[in-house]
Amino acid sequence: MNHRGTRADVPEPLADAAPEPFWLQDPARPAAGPALTGARSCDLAVVGGGYSGLWTALLAKERDPSLDVVVLEAGRIGAAASGRNGGFCAASLTHGLENGLGRWPDDMHTLERLGWDNLRAIGVTLTRYGIDAEWEPTGEMSVATEEWQVPALEQAAEKAFEHGWEPIMLGPDAVRAEVDSPTYLAGLWDRDSVVMVHPAKLAWGLADACRALGVRVYENTRVTGLQADARRLKLTGVSRSQRNGAPHGTVTARRVALGTGAYPPILRRLRRFLVPVYDYALVTEPLTAEQRKAIGWRHRQGLGDSANQFHYYRLTADDRIVWGGYDAVYHYGNGLHPGLERRPATYATLAQHFFTTFPQLEGVRFSNAWGGVIDTCSRFCAFFGTAYDGRLAYAAGYTGLGVGATRFGADVMLDLLRVGLAPGEETERTRLKMVRSKPVPFPPEPLRYGVIELTRREIARADRNAGRRGLWLRTLDRLGLGFDS
Structure with a gap:
């Protein structure tokens, strides 16, 4: 695939999107400091x-x-x-309670306490040094968009209560009263353990x-x-x-x-332990007052859906929507290159999913589309x-x-x-x-690429199959290597 695309290939809402991270274009960005000499x-x-x-x-x-x-x-x-x-900005140190419980169950109460102390200390630091990072302690709401995801949210709520958190479980009417999407069937709003920031x-x-x-x-x-x-x-x-x-x-x-x-x-x-995985995101132009009213979102919490290939999204200070996730792309040989930060096919897919989630925002355009690399390990x-x-x-x-x-x-x-x-x-x-302890190392190439690509395909297949995980994903789960995305 030609990741550059052509002008004719670009969907209209993306036609004017700058291929640069929205956050890094902020006027507050300081000039570069000196290089080492x-x-x-x-x-x-x-x-x-x-x-x-x-x-x-x-x-x-x-x-x-x-x-x-x-x-x-x-x-x-x-x-x-x-x-x-x-x-x-999350309190979790283990990429979620379930991932941590599967690996260090005896330490989880300590890890959750340390995670909360860590999140609180970040806020204290910002106050101490006068750092304006647009700190918004709104929490995060996980939403179910398929019937099979609702029981998983209910189970997540039970585990969270066992470990000292008090999330709110919302049915279809209540979740849509918070943020109005026709795709929402339920929601789990954790009001305490996630804060929105300008990264x-x-x-x-x-x-x-x-x-x-x-x-x-x-x-x-x-x-x-x-x-x-x-x-x-x-x-x-x-x-x-x-x-x-x-x-x-x-x-x-x-x-x-x-x-x-x-x-x-x-x-x-x-x-041996790290692979670079590319993640992609879009941001809309600022929403009008009418558009904001059409989706609600009065409490400005971060959002994420419950699919294996999930989306994350949130509001910015000037009422844009940052919309990212879904694709997680690994390139052969631990590929790292600035050109890989741009992926028009993924941008188009993300835009399509955006308007499926918020059809009332039809006509909104995206101002930025970008990618970045994540340091991924097997745990x-x-x-x-x-x-x-x-x-x-x-x-x-x-x-x-x-x-x-x-x-x-x-x-x-x-x-x-x-x-x-x-x-x-x-x-x-x-x-x-x-x-x-250390994570399980990744195998060398070409096995590394094959294993990662097979896992990606099986994760997508599970989403199409009401969340049912096939033999490959179940094997990874038994080995402690399984994850949703």
Whole structure:
């Protein structure tokens, strides 16, 4: 397929859509910071200028203000996954209660408590540093659009109550009174554990807070090498403007934290555990008062449907609708390329699904259509570890739910690096089985691509078959590798 498409192929509502992330076009976007030049040294070097790296730098300075901290970002702050997602900041650390219960049932009450504490701490941080991330504690509502999805919502409500949450189960009339779609049969509104944010403003605000505490942030600096001696780790950086790839600067650090997400890590062992999966989204033009009235949505909660191939959607501050999900695309050989961020066929499918959900919005046009890459692992939530005798720590594999969980992951990395801890001291976080274990690695190519494509096809088949999972998905479920999308 030619992913560029032609003008004649573009559906009318998408004809003027800019192929750029809506969030990153915000006028509040700061100018790029300096690139790394020359030789630098520090106590802690953080690789990655998205949520994972920025939280790590900020929390490190809060734990020990005397630390000299450097952040190295290959592009612009927040320009990758942190500035392209839907802006759902969730309390869950395990990509949902059910996924966590299937893996660490004995730890789930602790993980849920830590997740809630983490979400609350994010809000406190935004207030402390004056970060305007358009924080809206509206919760999230999962909706059933097929009869087979209703019992699953009811079961999810029961499990949530068992673990201290108090979601509201809504029947067809009640759910449509909240948000009016003819496709809705039921809804489960969790009012407490998800907050809507402007994802790019969150990243930019965290970077500003880091700088205010004395963190040195270098943008457009890709880390290409890591060398170690008995006492220090040396990172080699290449400026984005360089053509020959020659080293442009170096950072020598006592400790290093990796927060590079789906992008090729400088620690090669991580490549067995991660695959980059592309997700796509649209955003409408601002809705008129009449259009807003036609769909209701007075409480502005985030929404997600209950299919295996699900959609997520929410309102922006200026009453646009962000509409994403459904397709999750893996390219052979862990393919990563800017051209893969554009996929007109998926945009057209998303637009069709949008108008099926909200037929009363017929005639609305989309202003932006974009894609981004997700760091996916086989257990669908973050994993952690160390290298170089505990001098390097990493967190990766958030699988699309990292807006909130990356702060927890940053704390784990700092625990593993012993930042602010006494010798030999453990924390509640580092005692968790989730932190001490690893996901099942993905097989090498070409088996990797074949397994992922087969799984995608079987997930789509389950949606067409009233949710019934075939032999392949049931096998993955038994192995602890099954998931909805």
